[in-house]
Amino acid sequence: MTIVRGGAVAFADLWESLLPLGRHPPPGGYRRFSWTEADTACRTWFKDEALKRGLRTGCDRNGNLWAWWDCPGSPPGAVATGSHLDSVPDGGAFDGPLGIVSAFAAIDLLRARGFIPARPIAVAAFTEEEGGRFGLACLGSRLLTGAITPAAARDLRDGSGVSLARAMTAAGLDPGGIGPDEELLAGLSAFVELHIEQGSALAGLDVRLGMAEAIWAHGRWRLDFAGRADHAGTTRLEDRRDPMLPFAAVVLAARQIAERHRMLATFGKVIASPGAINAISSSVSAWLDARAPQAAVLDSAVAEIRLVAERQASLHGGRCVIRRESFTPRVEFDPVLRDRLAGSLAASGIAAPMLPTGAGHDAGILAARLPTAMLFVRNPSGVSHAPAEHADAADCEAGVVALAAVLEELARR
Amino acid sequence: MTIVRGGAVAFADLWESLLPLGRHPPPGGYRRFSWTEADTACRTWFKDEALKRGLRTGCDRNGNLWAWWDCPGSPPGAVATGSHLDSVPDGGAFDGPLGIVSAFAAIDLLRARGFIPARPIAVAAFTEEEGGRFGLACLGSRLLTGAITPAAARDLRDGSGVSLARAMTAAGLDPGGIGPDEELLAGLSAFVELHIEQGSALAGLDVRLGMAEAIWAHGRWRLDFAGRADHAGTTRLEDRRDPMLPFAAVVLAARQIAERHRMLATFGKVIASPGAINAISSSVSAWLDARAPQAAVLDSAVAEIRLVAERQASLHGGRCVIRRESFTPRVEFDPVLRDRLAGSLAASGIAAPMLPTGAGHDAGILAARLPTAMLFVRNPSGVSHAPAEHADAADCEAGVVALAAVLEELARR
Numbered sequence: 001m002t003i004v005r006g007g008a009v010a011f012a013d014l015w016e017s018l019l020p021l022g023r024h025p026p027p028g029g030y031r032r033f034s035w036t037e038a039d040t041a042c043r044t045w046f047k048d049e050a051l052k053r054g055l056r057t058g059c060d061r062n063g064n065l066w067a068w069w070d071c072p073g074s075p076p077g078a079v080a081t082g083s084h085l086d087s088v089p090d091g092g093a094f095d096g097p098l099g100i101v102s103a104f105a106a107i108d109l110l111r112a113r114g115f116i117p118a119r120p121i122a123v124a125a126f127t128e129e130e131g132g133r134f135g136l137a138c139l140g141s142r143l144l145t146g147a148i149t150p151a152a153a154r155d156l157r158d159g160s161g162v163s164l165a166r167a168m169t170a171a172g173l174d175p176g177g178i179g180p181d182e183e184l185l186a187g188l189s190a191f192v193e194l195h196i197e198q199g200s201a202l203a204g205l206d207v208r209l210g211m212a213e214a215i216w217a218h219g220r221w222r223l224d225f226a227g228r229a230d231h232a233g234t235t236r237l238e239d240r241r242d243p244m245l246p247f248a249a250v251v252l253a254a255r256q257i258a259e260r261h262r263m264l265a266t267f268g269k270v271i272a273s274p275g276a277i278n279a280i281s282s283s284v285s286a287w288l289d290a291r292a293p294q295a296a297v298l299d300s301a302v303a304e305i306r307l308v309a310e311r312q313a314s315l316h317g318g319r320c321v322i323r324r325e326s327f328t329p330r331v332e333f334d335p336v337l338r339d340r341l342a343g344s345l346a347a348s349g350i351a352a353p354m355l356p357t358g359a360g361h362d363a364g365i366l367a368a369r370l371p372t373a374m375l376f377v378r379n380p381s382g383v384s385h386a387p388a389e390h391a392d393a394a395d396c397e398a399g400v401v402a403l404a405a406v407l408e409e410l411a412r413r
Numbered sequence: 414m415t416i417v418r419g420g421a422v423a424f425a426d427l428w429e430s431l432l433p434l435g436r437h438p439p440p441g442g443y444r445r446f447s448w449t450e451a452d453t454a455c456r457t458w459f460k461d462e463a464l465k466r467g468l469r470t471g472c473d474r475n476g477n478l479w480a481w482w483d484c485p486g487s488p489p490g491a492v493a494t495g496s497h498l499d500s501v502p503d504g505g506a507f508d509g510p511l512g513i514v515s516a517f518a519a520i521d522l523l524r525a526r527g528f529i530p531a532r533p534i535a536v537a538a539f540t541e542e543e544g545g546r547f548g549l550a551c552l553g554s555r556l557l558t559g560a561i562t563p564a565a566a567r568d569l570r571d572g573s574g575v576s577l578a579r580a581m582t583a584a585g586l587d588p589g590g591i592g593p594d595e596e597l598l599a600g601l602s603a604f605v606e607l608h609i610e611q612g613s614a615l616a617g618l619d620v621r622l623g624m625a626e627a628i629w630a631h632g633r634w635r636l637d638f639a640g641r642a643d644h645a646g647t648t649r650l651e652d653r654r655d656p657m658l659p660f661a662a663v664v665l666a667a668r669q670i671a672e673r674h675r676m677l678a679t680f681g682k683v684i685a686s687p688g689a690i691n692a693i694s695s696s697v698s699a700w701l702d703a704r705a706p707q708a709a710v711l712d713s714a715v716a717e718i719r720l721v722a723e724r725q726a727s728l729h730g731g732r733c734v735i736r737r738e739s740f741t742p743r744v745e746f747d748p749v750l751r752d753r754l755a756g757s758l759a760a761s762g763i764a765a766p767m768l769p770t771g772a773g774h775d776a777g778i779l780a781a782r783l784p785t786a787m788l789f790v791r792n793p794s795g796v797s798h799a800p801a802e803h804a805d806a807a808d809c810e811a812g813v814v815a816l817a818a819v820l821e822e823l824a825r826r
Contacts, residue, residue: 027695029687088687088689088692089688089692090686090687090689090695091689130689131691132689197647198644200652216646229503229796229798229801230798231771231772231798232681233631233704233771233772234610234611234612234770234771234795234797235611235612235677235795235796235797237671237672237677239613242679244664244679244680244683247664249661249665252658252662252665255650255658259650264645266657266691266692266693267657268657268685268690268691268692268693269688269689270657272681273503274442274501275502275682276502276543276682277700278543278702278798279503279799280798282503289690289691291646357647358644358646382648382652383641383642383643383644384643384644384648385642385643385644385691385692386641386644386692386695388641388642
């Protein structure tokens with residue numbers, strides 16, 4: 001696939017140069033976790049690609065990377081694009097990286113066309129968007145905008161107990177400096193994130209691209225079921241306090257509740273302790289990911305799930321403590337920006353219908369502070385957060401063309 | 414508590430010298446896994462205590478430790494006692510060690526009384542009784558008696574992928590030499606294992622001690638539910654193949670099936686992959702521990718659980734593969750030996766009613782090759798395989814007195 005016909009840069013080369021980094025052999029996928037070796041390799045790739053293009057690079061106080069296409073006179077109101085390079089455990093290649101590769105390719109395309117921006121264009125790679133290491137999604141954009149306090153962020157711990165502060169220090173960054181960056185935010189006029197679609201709505205509509213209308217309200221809850229460890233071979237059923245039973249009941253109830261509310265609820269992570277085959281668990285910890293079109297629906301569904309969890313835990317002689325680990329209300333993308341982009345795409349003959357999405361994104365976090373928008377690239381199977389995640393080359397190419405059109409619209413004189 | 418009043422050795426000292434080894438801080442318990450540092454410490458303790466008593470020590474080809482009270486003329490038909498020193502993850506102090514400490518204490522008691530055995534008395538510490546590291550319970554006695562082939566054993570792997578062969582080599586043993594030891598078995602006339610009760614039947618009967626009548630048929634099955642990894646925030650409920658749902662349904666069904674069959678079924682270990690909060694699992698692996706008075710009941714219950722697992726997996730667009738990892742048929746302890754021991758205990762004024770048990774033991778494995786018996790020491794709460802496992806000092810003392818009576822009966826002229 002060559003975006004710039006006869007030009008110097010092919011999207012495919014750029015894309016393929018990133019593919020090997022952090023890739024585990026099948027059935028594994030990408031494991032690009034913040035401040036690990038794979039992450040460092042991705043960051044180096046980002047800086048190298050920016051330098052190849054003569055872009056000015058920098059790392060903000062929260063570890064987010066920036067590459068600037070400056071313009072004479074340094075006018076304010078930079079147009080930012082980009083996404084993230086980190087992955088969920090065994091994630092796919094597209095979620096995040098497609099937005100960054102497309103950003104560089106769109107810049108190449110604009111330059112090949114001789115476009116001179118009237119305001120700076122920036123490519124951003126946000127840290128820990130997936131929460132794959134420290135459990136909190138969109139950590140980099142949350143810190144940048146003040147959606148999490150620096151102290152709370154420094155204290156986040158990965159699965160091995162390493163704090164964000166320690167991981168950042170090990171990576172050569174000063175965790176003392178993290179937090180809102182008003183100067184950086186004040187310099188931005190808009191953020192447009194291109195992302196692979198994480199569902200198959202576009203496939204159903206037979207179009208290559210879409211635009212985000214809104215992000216569903218979503219959050220994560222940790223459920224700690226406490227029971228009593230006991231011998232699996234000798235403890236009578238009626239004497240047991242087995243926390244695995246209320247956990248199982250809640251998994252099934254959450255599905256039914258989600259169906260009833262027309263929303264999503266998922267248990268993707270569970271830890272049974274001590275985890276011995278011949279011992280009844282002393283505790284089961286499980287994480288609920290729940291998303292709904294409106295926060296009120298989400299609240300009411302989670303309240304129902306909580307009731308089931310507490311009742312089932314009590315029925316089995318134990319208890320359940322539920323803590324909300326994160327919550328993001330519904331985000332409506334800026335309608336003025338959305339209409340402007342839709343107009344420019346239509347003028348270029350590009351169809352991009354509006355879609356709601358259940359996935360959180362840095363664009364959703366940044367929406368609290370500046371106009372943001374999102375472009376989605378068709379995903380034929382809808383699979384995401386898994387190695388089978390895929391977008392066709394022609395659709396990726398259409399995404400680059402659309403992103404270039406949008407950047408041109410926003411950065412022109 | 415001093416077993417030998419006015420004698421040289423106190424049970425309490427012996428017991429307390431073992432307590433710190435492999436102990437993790439609360440809420441953790443013992444983590445004495447085969448061929449680890451904690452295991453080495455326990456083995457050193459065993460050899461030291463044997464040497465202090467002038468017992469001849471040895472390690473058989475399968476890593477089981479032996480301490481021999483030899484007697485003049487080396488007559489055949491040694492009487493063996495003992496148990497194991499390894500633990501389940503976060504296990505209690507008594508399961509295993511009580512049988513070994515009591516064996517040494519019983520020898521002290523017999524010697525203090527001036528008893529001269531007419532045949533050797535041996536104390537054994539069997540390797541990996543709990544299967545806490547390599548997943549197969551009673552590994553040491555299974556190897557000794559040929560209940561598992563050396564090749565299959567060498568290939569067993571721990572949670573980090575380390576094979577038994579590699580772990581034994583690292584501990585300085587030759588894994589090439591493992592397997593049945595006919596010479597060792599031929600030298601034994603009986604094995605009596607003292608063990609903490611892993612239920613509260615004795616507490617209900619208000620007696621300190623019991624004797625094993627039989628061990629329930631029991632086994633372990635691994636259930637691998639395959640689904641499809643997907644984004645938790647974007648995949649419609651109807652498009653999901655979430656293996657967590659059939660797993661949860663099976664947990665609840667297994668409990669109902671166990672209630673109906675008056676048996677035990679437990680899921681104490683579960684691994685969801687990739688284990689990301691915001692991803693639907695690609696697979697869920699879970700282990701079923703099931704036990705029943707008769708093998709036929711167990712077979713039929715596991716067949717029902719299998720049906721539920723397969724049907725539920727298919728309902729959710731996935732599949733479930735079930736493999737039996739271990740199986741031990743019902744073991745009836747040798748009735749002749751049992752009656753003889755019961756007679757000697759009664760003669761000493763010791764009440765020890767017969768109890769069935771759902772727990773597997775090395776005595777159950779050895780029962781295939783020589784007469785074996787078990788003594789149980791009362792456990793007031795019935796908690797086992799957990800830090801709260803407990804036996805009162807007076808009951809432990811009664812256990813030592815009973816074990817001494819039994820060894821005297823079996824080893825006398």
